[in-house]
Amino acid sequence: MTPVLAIENLHLGFKGYTGYTEVLHGISLSINPAERVALVGESGSGKSVTARIILGLLQEVRGATIRGELRFLQHDLNSIGTKHWRDLRGTRMSMIFQDPTSALNPVFTVGVQFIEVLRRGSAPLSEAAALSRASALLQSVSINDPERVLQAYPFQLSGGMNQRVMIAMALANNPALLIADEPGTALDVTVQAQTLDLMNQLVASHNTAMLFISHNLGVVREFADRIYVIYRGRIVEQGPTAAVFNDPGHPYTRALMAAVPRITGGGIADIPDTSDEFLQPCVNHGSAL
């Protein structure tokens, strides 16, 4: 089985007035078709920049140096050129952002933005056809009054509603890969739980592979088949979700698990926030292939 996405030994560094700093020190990860993979780490671990590299957004940033192999379906992303990459974005690969309200353009209605997304994907589409397709998609994310939502501006809708719109848009062109960067972290817990559930169902029914970027172990546990734990630009542990959660092998993963407060009580664990042990080599649980 060829993976949807394969990253091999990815390095990233930035050059600025203050000199060169390396952020990613050789990341390798792969995602199989219809697989939900989570990349878990703290802030500054390099998880979000990894997503941006896959989408080809960091390549255009001045001062960013990127090395390593990137394969997406049959494409070698390093050689396809920015135009082709841009064509892939929003069609074969799409993204859901942390804050849905700021990810939508406030000066256009949801409908206008939706049509634009749909037109990028398939053959020419009449406005009426696009609108009816959009409203079907909105219904699939449990929006009961799609016509009203399509005519609304993003700021007229709640955060949870915008998040659903984003999910519907992201899946509109049946992408092979959906990247979700901390989806719903900006939302309330109850809304977050609902939208994540929804996203999960849709990804399963569309057979979309998903890269789920999060700092929240609880969320990851419920939504990922496989996990990569990233710490300071290095993968420190990877394996099927159950294996990693039941038997965390790396000291950093263990610390991370222990640090999450439990709703069953038991106090706050005493763990250091940095340790030399965290730099130990990667623990592999074998893959779920």
Add this chain to the structure above:
Amino acid sequence: MKRTLIILLRNPLSLLGVLLVLMVIVLAVFADFIAPFPDHKGAVVDFVYFNQAPSDRNLMGTDLVGRDLFSRIIYAYRISLMLGVVVLVISVPIGVLAGLFAGYRGGKTEFVLMRLTDVFLSIPPLVLAIAMMGVLEPTLLNAMLAVTAMWWPWYARLVYNVARSEREEGYVLAAEVIGASQWHICFREILPNCLPAVITKMTLDMGFVIIIASSLSFLGLGVQPPTPDLGSMVAEGARYLPDSWWLTVFPGLAILVAVFGFNLIGDALREILGAEQ
């Protein structure tokens, strides 16, 4: 501060900027020692050497009454820099105070102060200066006044915008919860956070003030002869192009070098100080 300086000197572009500006300052400050013909800054006539192309005796040639252009450019730098410093020293504090109070206090203070700056901003700067020079006598002092009048509103607006966004920061709330005075919050908490933007703009503005002053002189409204000024030199020389090209090219280059230098530093500062926050 030290860190900023180190970064500034390590980057080739900003280093070039620092070197150019240093050169201009050294030339201006030590003009009396550097200029080959110090007395040519005034009304001297030397018809033996009038309108000479650049030579060993006159590096940049001589003007229509035989004065050494290089010497006059050095003295013109002195005037330009002085003009720039005076304009900024007067307009920056006014603008900063107005912007700071408007941004922090909001309400009526904001309305009055910011509408006033809007009025000034709505007048095209050169037109305002020309009008002022028309009413007043066209002297160096009045040129400075005119430029100052059109300069402070930009600082008011800049600082107002920074202060208004800083006002929402947690450290202002923290100081308010503790019960610190408004004076403390404005000057000790918010002002330091406006300074990087102000300093950056001041560096860039040194270049602009030199250009504006030159423009005024070019129109005959600024510095009056025989005091040397880059703008009036270009204006005078333009009539004798292309034969006596040195009359315009060298003063023009002199403007370019100074403005370019200040801009390079300003751009670098903007990036360094901006990244720090």
Add this chain to the structure above:
Amino acid sequence: MTALLSTRNLHKTFGKKRSLVHAVNNVSLDVQAGECLAIVGESGSGKTTLANMLLGVYPQTSGEITLDGQQLPARRTLVHRRAIQLVQQNPLSSLNPRRSVGASVRLGLDVYGIGKPSERWRITEAALEEVGLPAAFRKRSPSALSGGQRQRVAIARALACQSRVVVLDEPTSALDVLVQARVLRLLDRLRRDKGLTYVFITHDLSVVRNIADRVAVFNAGVMVECSDTRRLFEAPQHSYTRSLIAAVPVVTEAEMQLRNTLAEESSK
């Protein structure tokens, strides 16, 4: 026993006539000396508005706030302000990036006139050491500190004023989970050692479970439930509380079970 800090029929409305919003609606609660009371709610629940009224950032529309049985006026004196201190959510913004860490911590000492001026740096350094930072950090800029260290500085700033009540407004939600654990332990130790009283505002129920003595649940400006932490999690009375607990992402099987039981109960 009278409560250290209490509110009676507290109201806060924003806006006028047609767009009137009841941000906090008829809230009466007591905070006992030495306890940690958690205020839990989602965005728009009114928890931050409540905190701002307790701190005197703005006055209440109606109702009263009492400290030690004494009613707090709309215009707080420095004595009142000193008694209730704040630790904010985002340590990146709550410390002035252009002032040294020491200057930020010392501000309260200067404003309230705590100690002789010559002693104030020493008190500042002692406060930093109390939160586990070296005294030498006083001269550093906040940008040279990590997120956890900055939040410790913010805690030191509240401690230095020797206040009695500390309002903690989402003090760990901007922190990474490892750092959060250490900051929470620090807060817990400080409260026990110094007999502090906490009003702990958060949306994170799993944090609440492990640090609070009592919990007040807020929804749309109204306090829907207030009880002992243990009882709230094991036998929540209000359906909103149950749905909140059921939405918490969890990492262990035992937690899953607790959630499932609650989910079943609320669907009944």
